[in-house]
Amino acid sequence: MSREDIKKVPRLGGKAFEQGAAFxxxxxxxxxxxxxxxxxxxYGIVEKMAKDLGKSVQDLIGNKALLQKLNLKNYCTDSVGLLTLEDxxxxxxxxxxxxxxxxxxxxFNQNIKTINDLREGQLLPGIVNNITNFGCFVDVGIKESGLIHISNLSDTFVKDVNEHVHLHxxxxVKVLEVDVPRKRIQLKLHK
Incomplete structure (x- = not known):
C-alpha cells in the first residue's frame, strides 16, 4: 500500500488528497x-537530495549528519522555498x-457540584467562557458561571479585559462572594 493508493478511494478528489496526504x-x-x-x-526533491549525496532516500531518513551536508539553497525553486526545505x-x-x-x-474541582458548595476564599480551576467590556465569565464546573469584574483581573488598572484573559x-480563580438566592458568583483572577 502507498499514499498513491489513497487516490483510488471513491469520492476522494485530488484536492482532498493534496490537503491530507502528508497527514x-x-x-x-x-x-x-x-x-x-x-x-x-x-518526494522528487528528497529523491534529488539523496541522489546528489549518492545515497538512497532510506539512507537520508534519521541521518542528521548526512542531511547537514545538503546546501538547501540548491533545491529552492519558484514553488519551493527555503522554509519548506527546512521543514x-x-x-x-x-x-x-x-x-x-x-x-x-x-x-474542575470534583468537590464542587452546585453553587451551594462554593465558599468565599476558595481557589478553583476554571475556564473563561465569555468576555465582556466589564470583565469575564468563568465556568467553574457548575451550572452557574462566575464573574470576574474588570477590577478583579489585576491589582493594577485594566483598560482591556483581553490583555489579561482570552476565551477558553x-x-x-478565587471566590470573593457567593449570592445563592440570585445565583451570582463573584470571582478574582488568582496569579
Missing amino acids: LRIKAAKNPLDDSAVHPES IVKELEKPGLDIRQQAKVFT QQII
Whole structure:
C-alpha cells in the first residue's frame, strides 16, 4: 500500500488528497517517505537530495549528519522555498515526530457540584467562557458561571479585559462572594 493508493478511494478528489496526504502515514510502505510528513509533492526533491549525496532516500531518513551536508539553497525553486526545505529536512531528521504541544489535562474541582458548595476564599480551576467590556465569565464546573469584574483581573488598572484573559483560557480563580438566592458568583483572577 502507498499514499498513491489513497487516490483510488471513491469520492476522494485530488484536492482532498493534496490537503491530507502528508497527514497519513503508511507503515511498511515501499516508499519510506509514505511513513513521514513529507508531502508527495516533495518526494522528487528528497529523491534529488539523496541522489546528489549518492545515497538512497532510506539512507537520508534519521541521518542528521548526512542531511547537514545538503546546501538547501540548491533545491529552492519558484514553488519551493527555503522554509519548506527546512521543514522537509526536519521531518527527515526525526520522522514521525509530533510537533504539537502536549495537551494539558484539565479538571474542575470534583468537590464542587452546585453553587451551594462554593465558599468565599476558595481557589478553583476554571475556564473563561465569555468576555465582556466589564470583565469575564468563568465556568467553574457548575451550572452557574462566575464573574470576574474588570477590577478583579489585576491589582493594577485594566483598560482591556483581553490583555489579561482570552476565551477558553484555563485559569485559577478565587471566590470573593457567593449570592445563592440570585445565583451570582463573584470571582478574582488568582496569579
